Structures are given as structure tokens and as C-alpha cells.
Amino acid sequence: MKKYFELDPWNIIQDKLDSEDNRIAESIFSIGNGYMGQRANFEEDYSGETLQGSYMAGIYYPDKTRVGWWKNGYPEYFAKVLNSTNWIGIGVKIDGEALDIAKCKVKDFKRVLNMKHGYLYRTFTADIESGKKVKVEAKRFVSIVNKEIGAVKYSVTPLNFSGTIEFSPFLDGDIKNTDSNYDEKFWSEVSKKAENGRAMLTVKTKKLDFYLCSLMKYDILKQGKEYEYKAKTLEREKFVGNIAQVSAGENEEVAIIKYVSNVTSRDFKPEELAEAGEKILQKAYAKGYDELLSEQAKAWEEKWKESDIIIEGDVSAQQAIRFNIFQLNQTYTGEDDRLNIGPKGFTGEKYGGSTYWDTEAYCVPFYLATADKKIARNLLIYRYKQLEKAKENARKLGFKKGALYPMVTMNGEECHNEWEITFEEIHRNGAIAYAIYNYVNYTGDKAYLGEYGLDVLVEISRFWAERVNYSEQKHKYVILGVTGPNEYENNVSNNWYTNRIAAWTLEYTIEALGYVKDNEASRYDEIIKKLNLEETEMVKWKDIIENMYYPVNEELKIFLQQDGYMDKEQILVKDLDPKELPINQHWSWDRILRSCFIKQADVLQGLYFLQHLYDKDTIRRNFEFYEPRTVHESSLSPCIHSILAAKLNKEDKAYELYLRTARLDLDNYNNDTEDGCHITSMAGTWMSVVEGFGGLKVKNDMLTLEPFIPGKWDSFSFKVMFRDTLIKVSVSKDTIKINNESEKDIKVLVRNTPYVINALKSIIIYTE
Template structure:
């Protein structure tokens, strides 16, 4: 796709209207606040192709599974984030003609997502069929101060006419998901009301009894004078509106202010839902649009204080990283341990909006380094709270013990229905275990191990024990698996899966030893509660010792799976461009038989367990696998960028960084219209901080080995480490690390030991 967005350090800008890009823009210009989100649909009527999307966090529907051939063990449903009541709706009829950019002659168009202050603005000039020209400026946001409030300011100016206008402000709950398996609507009506300028719609899901109330109040001004004239209301079973009729005067702007409260029974009793919406709405209306927008800006300033990355000399890279950080911050706030991070966030329906292993593997590091400790801890507790469901998932597949965390879930129950992923991509269990290690290693919060961690680790280890089996000529093996590279299914001894399984067993035994030494009473409690036997831990030790790892002696590389060398090996560079992306141009059979790799697989293991491998091992494996990687998973470029940085492959690292940073802005994989790739956006942050910044934690010490791309003047990032907040700035000659907190921290920078006291800095040349 030809890039159509303008480069800007703090904004995403579209300065013309192209219907072919409309759904892509609807994804990119989405807004959210952790509680709800809204695709960048137009407020006014648009009859062209569009994916309407209003989403509420934690509200989902168990859409009955639809497959061609049912296999025992399939989940009964696929959990889907719901397209909820459309609260932004406005329509304008000017002398009877509806304002619709799909039909009008659009003379000018400008849209800007202001990431610094957290709002969306759109301006356009359009000529209606009767020759009437209107100018519009619309601004909206969802509040991160009051999570239940959305607000719109919509200013319309008649340029060359005076006329009668009907303005309809509506709430529409009679909507459906585009990805509904059976084309059904998931919402049932509960109650609607419409009286003067305030209307509401309350609906409930057909299953699970999620209740959702949207309530709006609409005010119209001409100049500074509020219009209180002719007002009509309308109600149907899932719809309510208020319609104003007034006279437009040439060159006199009319401004519509729309405030909406969006509340669910996740936060309020069902009987109090409408009262809660009214209270929240009253507070918003009392403040007014200007004050709400000022509060929005102030709160976003605080978010950027801890999470911003500044790049000088490369506007494209700067815009890319801020877009990724912005989307992460508006998708997940960490305030609610019942919530997690869906792959599309609040930007689309694809992947069901559910929880994947993406959170543990890619998102956790971002929140570890940019948030209060309780926020990443809540991500771990989310999984702990689903442990019993994970044990049920393992039992459903015939395992006698242990826990298998789901590939896709909303409530801990597996809801993914592709055989080779649901039943074979079991490496996700290792990511859950690794997240516990990563959290403890980064924060030093070892109390988590004794409170929650050891129980999760033990049950995951029991699953691995049950999943492997022993053969004389190899040792312990795992057959019939799919590794991170989903372009190979049902393979035997995927190196990464075998290694992360054995590593989990090692880590679990280490944690047991730690608890035994540090708190014998707590250790005895867990041993008794979990019924841990010596023969069980001895078996784990045996699996660790005799786990089989496929390896090519000649090349000195770990084999992705037993038969990988039986493939016809060739680099992606030898493919004609017409074949790419192969997932849109090749049959699945051809993909599975090819050597081409969707995302980091062996290299995922080298990234996770980085300290276990020497540089020569990393180099041999990177040099072998990266040229065969098509990077058709959004999760792929970041891991390669980080490893490339470590290996000194600066050009490759920068190439991979741009690919992950601008994946959606430049629509690399031709799929942004479905929604942005939120979880991989955390990988973009990792590419800068862990890649270019060379950040690692080893032996409780912060390690930095930064370098700077040649076309950058400087870059800086902030991290919170062990309650200290550090600002790291790198230019072409110097490295400066400033401790902005009062907490001293030890750091190793390019191999040199430093103690950075509170409110002090260290500098060195490089």
C-alpha cells in the first residue's frame, strides 16, 4: 500500500479522503481508555464501506463454534469482544438532504490523532448535491479521567447558504459483530428512554448476562447561544434519539456537544445501572467539553512522563514508536485485574478480542518498565485466577494432571477452534511460566513466588511431565506440536517447545528450593497443599537431564523440528515479490511444506533464555533462520530486531524496528483494516529499549549496552527499575543515564559498573 499518512512526531495525520483507505483509517485513528474504545467511524452518516466498532472491556459473547469437521475436544464457542451500542451517532439533514461523505463532493479533508493530548479531530469541506457547501470540525475523546465518559464537539458551518437543518443525536444498540459465526445479533433489549436532550439504551447479551447501558445528553449552540427550540424524541427496542430542528444561517457555525456515559454490570449492580450512568453523565455535562478536554490533556501528559521515547533525527521512527506507546496506554491501564490485552485492543474484532500468550511474551516487559509494580503484577494475577480453568482445559484433552493455559480466552476457558493451534501450540504454557520469572527478575518481588507463583509453576510443570514421553534412542520427546512458527503444524520435537518445557521444570525446582531455604514453613504449606512428592520432582529432574533437542552438528544450529532439514531450504530474498505475503498468495499445503517461517521460533527461545547462550550460538542460529523468515506475524520483527542489535547487525536491526514500529501505519501485512496489532506494539517498545538500548536484567543488576542507528541524532527512553526511574539518553558520542528518583540503583553500562544515586547522573563516551 502506498503510504498516505503524514509524518509528524506527535500526531497521526490524514490530509485527504480516499474511500479505499477508509477502514484502515478507522483502525489507526481509534481511541480508548482501558474501559472502552471506539473505532474512528464518522459521527455523521456514512453509507460507504465501514466497520462500526464500539467496544467495552471485559464484555464478550460465547459465539457457538463453527467448523467443517467437528473434532472431540473442540471448545463449544469462540469468545468474542462485542460490538456494542454506537454512542457517537449524529445525522444531519440540510433542507432534507443528508450529510454523507460517501455521496457528497469532498473538497478538503483533514484528520488528526493527537497522541500527546489524547483526542481525535477531523475537519472537512463538502458540497451536497444541491450545491450547498458545509465546513465541519469534529473533536472527540474517551476520557482517561472518568473511564465511563466519551465526549464529542461537532461544529458545522454553512458556507454559502441558509437552510433548515435537522440534527439527530442517537444511540443505536441494534448492531452486530461483522465476525459473527452465524450472523446473529448478540444483544437483547432491556430498556430505552428518551426525554428531551437525554436518551438511553440498555441492552444485555443473549448469553452470560452482561448488561450495558449507554446514556447521552446533547446540547446545540449557534454562536454562544444554546438552542432549546423544537426537540423530538424517538425510541425503538434497542435505539433512542433526540432530534433538533433549527435554522442555519450562512457562515454562522452550529456546534453540537454530545456527552455519553457507558456503564456495565461489571462495575455496577444491574438494578443501579441507569442511575450510575446518569450520575457519571451529570458530572461530565456539568464540567463541559472544554474542561473534560483539558483534564484529558493533563492526564496524558502524566502518562507520557513515564513511557515516552524520544527520537531525534528520524520523524518516521519517532511517529511510529509514539503511536505504538499511545495505543498500549489507551488499551490497558492495569487498574482491573479481571482484564487483559487483546491482540486488537479496541481497534477491531479480529481474534475475538481475547487473551493470547502475546501478553506474557511481549506486553509484560512494557508495563514492567513504565508502570507501577502493581500493574504488571495484575497481569500475572489474571492468569493465577484462571488456574482452575487451565487445569480443566488439560483434563478435557485427556491429561491426568497439570494445567494447560488456553491459546485464546476471556474467562480462562479455551475458546480457540483451530486444531493445530488449540491442541498443538502448547508452548504458550511456557510463556506463562516465563512471565513469572520475568516479573520477579525485573522487580525483585520474590514474595509473588510464595503467594501465587509456585502454584502456577507446579501445575504447568505437571502438564509438561504428562505431555512428554521417553524413547530409548532420543530421550524425552514431544510429538504432534506446533511451535511459534504457525507455518509448520503437527511437527515432532519443536526445539523451542522442548526447551521452554524443560526450562519451566528447572525454574519450578529452583523456586521450590528458594522457598525451602527462605521460608521453610511456607514451603511446607505449599508442598502439602499441592501434594508435591519426591518422586515427582525427581521425574522433573530426569526430564530436564534427558530432554531431546534436535540439532544440526554441521551447521551448529538448533533444528526447529526433527525434519526441518528435509525441506527445500532457500532464503525469502529468492522469492519473487508476487508471492508475498505467502499467507495471502499460497495454499496452506504449500506453506506447510516450505521452509518459510512466520515468526521467531528457535530465535524466540534465544530471546527468552538469552543468558544461556553464547554469542556464537546466537549468531549461527540467527544467520540460519532469519533469511527464511517472512515476518508475516506482527510478533516477529521485534524479536529479530533485539537479537540483531545484540549481534551488531545494525542495518538489520533498524529494518526490523521500522517494520514493527510502522506495521499498521504503513499496513505492512495488508490487514490493518481489521484493527491494529496492539500486542505486537509492545514489541516495538522492546526493540528500542531492549534492542537499541541493550537493556537486560542479570543477577539483580540493570545492564545497558546501547548503540544508536546511524541516521538518528539521539534517542532517549525512561524505565522504572526497582522503584527508581531512570532516563537513558544516547547520542552519537555519549550515553547519559539520569536517576530522576530518590532511589539509588546499580547499573552496568557497556561492561562498566556504576552506582547511580538518587537525583544524579552518569555519563560516558561510546
């Protein structure tokens, strides 16, 4: 496998410029703060292969659906997270000659993503066509303290000449999405203004009228001292900037420090944007670059205190887990309950950047254990607020009752337009119900059920009750025409996972109704009246639960992925020619659909969610059958398999799959990192360590741990917040140490033995 980056516990390091892999590096070195994000595009001109990307959270565009054959029920649009104003740009000329590192000889190139302190650094020397040599250093960040602020410090040092260095800082709103269905540009200019040392550009989307106002201000330094300059102004359509020149002697460093504020109509009225952005910019400018960078470092250090995982003895694994946690913390902070977590975060445009079931299935556990419970609660409330839209989605498909949450959404409305996904991948409803259970089980916040949870659970259950049909031949309820998590199977009947999560949702809804009835009688009556829930509905639900059909293979004693799965030719992945992997890039879709190969956990996804209901032998039989047939060509696949392998004491397999999920993007496993990082699967990487190697789960309102240490590691540790108590778990070859870092006692079950850890105390358990 190709090595793209150097190994380092706290940094991602690229030690040479590789034009062929530049888009991969742009994804990996992306920075963000939950409010905005930026791919690692170069500040100066670059004529090589690149995917320019600047993104603002919550701003999207309803791009007109483009399909070859329209089907009733298709959404009119596919939501695109927009490539927004390019705020980082700084054109550079050396004695009138443009600096373009795709066209000059580059030496000593180095790019570093400092994850500990949250900034991107780059340096190189360039021999330009005239023979002049310059050294360049650039450092930039987006502030997690001042969310609207981004800053760049860019310096040029002549190495073999004296001459004129020209900087052209700019704001460019004349950009487009590479995934635009009809090559349309999505932004229109509202206003612009350029003055000496500053500029402002306001643009708005052509639909939905999202406004973005970007303001820049900059200083120029010579040998570290402020340099007085008189700049020319630049203005053209959707573009503003300055041109400033500096005379520099040989080995004299000249630098530009560019401050930018980005404000949107999501937070301010359109007519208030310029004034609001100016105030934010001036406040940041008054602090200065060094203070802003210092604040950034301190804020990131605080984040790491809560969420860091430390691995001793395996730098590759250490770097990978920190990279995953870093990207998660850059993508979502929980401060804005209007936002969710797109599969690519702020690193690319693929998948539209919208909300998928990934959030509930993979991201909720991370935020439950590494942040205040309100963060995960906000992710659930996000879905509650979109319940009416989910009901509308169900009506559009012909259902009389219930809610079908969208496969892809920005505002609750379905905006995905592949029929086998939009119409058939209905298991997403079950993941949302499971997330409610997971949240309540982990936090003990049962009040959530009466406040918000029951409304969602009841409407999802109503959907399932209408989506099933009774088979007179089987004398069972069946679910026909679905796509399970394994998207290499479409339009199948009785996908085991879909049937099981549907019946489980009905069970949990009845249980939740019973809890609220017994503990909040008046609220229960309100809910029953509001939802017009009748006893006959619950009778039907119980009948479905008792009589749901599940495909099984009695000989192998496994759950069948769906009806007819064993009719397929049974070949194992190890018997494939490695040159044909990944199969989604080498095989026709017809061949994939007829094969037995599985894209991601399907039956095993259900067994992961509901592992508390199945014994180890059942899980083992299914794991040993399905994992060898799984190609793991979904980013969401290796982590689930790693967790189950750990549960089954398959330590080598658990470690192998952990590395695959942890280094999925860093090592470009699936040959698709250039489109952006797989943000939601990164939460699965965290799960692989904490739930897999740490064996963490909640049972009978108690945190339980069954840790083991991979053979290549000397030790590992992680922190989890559980019901307002923060603990640190440290595992070595012969001990398990648990530190209680909170001011109240906690009872923990470790390998089936209960321990009480007093406030601010620790215990050591000897394992050998």
C-alpha cells in the same frame, strides 16, 4: 510502499478521504481508555466501506463454534469481544438533505489523531447534491480521567446559503459483530427512554447476561452560545435518539456537544445501572466539554512523562514509537485485574479480542518498565485466578495432572477451535512460566513465588511431565505432535523451542521451590501440602531436564526448528517473487506447510527468552540461518529479530526490522490493518528500542545497558522504572547520559562498567 498518513512526531494525519482505505484509517485513528474503545467511524451517515466498532472491556459473547469436522476436545464456543452500542452517532441533514460524505464532493478533508493530548479531530468541506456547501469540524475523546465518559463536539457551518441544520444524536444498540459465526445478533433490548436533550438505552447479551447502559445528554451552540431548542424523540428497537433543528445563516457555525456515559454490569448491579450512569453523566456534563478536554490533555501529558521515547533525526521512527505506546496506554491501564490485553485491543474484532500468550511474551516487559510493578503483577495474577480452569482444560484433553493454559480465552476456558492451535500450540504454557521468571527477575519481588507463582509453575510443570514421552530409540524424552510459534508448521515432532521451554520451566520450578523452601519454610510446607507435591515428581522432572531431546544440525551448529526441517527445500525469502508476498495471501496452505518459510521467530523466540544462557556465537549462527528464511507474516516477528540483531551488532538489520514492527499498522505491511491494529506486537516495538538499541536487561539484580544508536538517528532516549527507581537513558553519537529521577541511588552496569547514580543526579559517559 503506499503512504497512508503524513509524518509528524505527535500526530497521525490523514489529508484526504480515501474510501478504499477507510477501514484502515478507522483502525489507526481508534481511541480508548482501558475501559472502552471506539474505532474511528464517522459520526454522520456514511454509506461507504466501514467497520463500525464500539467496544466495552470485559464484555464478550460465547459464539457457537463453527467447524467443518468436529473433534473431541474442541471448545463449544469461540469468545467474541462484542461490538457494542454505537454511542458516537449524530445524523446530520442540511435543509432536509442527509450529509453522507460517501455521496458528496469532499474537499479539504483532514483527520488528526493527537497522541500528546488523546483526542481525534476531523474537518472537511462538503458540496452536497443540492449545491449547498458546508464546513464540518468534529473532535471527540474517551476520557482517561472519567473512564465511563465519551464526548463529541460536532459543528456545521453553511458556506454559501442560509438554512436549517438538523442534528439527530442517537444511541444504537441494534448492531452486530462482523465475525458472528451464524450471523446472530448478540444483544437484546432491556429498556430505553428518550426525552428532550437526552436519551438512555440499556441492552444485555443473549448469553451470560452482560448489561450495558448508555446515557446521552447534549447541548446545541450557535456561534458559540447555547441555543434553546425543542427536540423530537426517536425510538425503535434497540435505538433511541433526538431530532433537533437549528436555523443558521451563511458562515454561522452551529455545533452539538454530545456527552455519553457507558456503564456495565461488570461494575454495577443491573438494576443500578441507570442511576449510576446518570450520576456519572451529570458530573461530566457539569464540568463541561472544555474542562473534560483539558483534564484529558493533562492526564495524557502525565502518561507521556513516564513512557515516552524520544527519537531525534528520524520523524518516521519517532511517530511510529509514539503511536505504539499511545495504543498500548489506550488499551490496558492495569486498574482492573479482571482484564487482559487482546491482540486487537479496542481497534477491531479479529481474534475475538481475547487473551493470548502475547501478553506474557510481549506486553509484560513494557508494563514492568513503564508503570508501577502492581500493573505487571496484575497480569500474572490474572493467570493465577484462572489456574483451575487451566487444569480443567488439561483434563478435557485427557491429562491426569497439570494445567494447560488456553491459547485463547476470556475466563480461563479454552475458546479457540483450530485443531493445530488448540491442541498443539502448547508452548503457550512456557510463556506464562517465563513471565513469572521475568517479573521476579526484574522487580526482585520474590515473595510472589510463595504467594502465587509456585502454584502456577508446579501445575505447568506437571503438564510438561505428562506431555513428554520417553523414546526408546533415542533414549531421550521427546514431545510429539505440536505447533511451535511458527504456525506455518503444524503437527511436528520435537519443535526445539517447545522442548527447550518445557525443560527450562521444569528447571525454574525446581529453583523457585528451593528458594521458597530456604526462605519461607512454613509457606513451602503449605504449598507442598495444598498441591500434594511428591518428591518422586521432582525426581521425574530432573530426569526430563537431563534427558530432553533437542534436534540439532551438527554441520551448521544450529538448533533445528523441529525434526525433519532440513528435509525441506531450502530457499531464502530474498529469492521469492515479491508479488507472492505475503505468502499467506497468495499460496495454498499445503504449499506453505511444505515450504521452509517461517512465519515468526521460533528457535529465535527461545534464544530471545533464554539469551542469558547462550553465548553470542550460538545466537549468531541461528540468527543468520533462520532470519533469511523468515517472512515476518506475524506481527510478533520483527521485534524479536530486531532485538537479537541489535545484540549481534547487526545495526542495519536491527533498524530495518524495527521500522517494520514500529510501522506495521501505519504502513499496512501485512495488508491487514483494516481488521484492527496489532496491539500486543506494539509492546514488541517498545522492546525493540529499549532492549534492542538500549541493550537493557537485568543481570544479577542489576540493570544493565549496552546501547548503540542507529545511523539515521541523532539521538534517542527512554525511561524505565526499575525497583522503584525511575531513570532516563539518553543516547547520542558520542555520549550516554543517565538521569536518576528518583530519591534513591541506583547502580547500573553500562557496557560492563558499573556506575552509581545518586538520587536526582545524572552521569555522562563518553563513548568516543
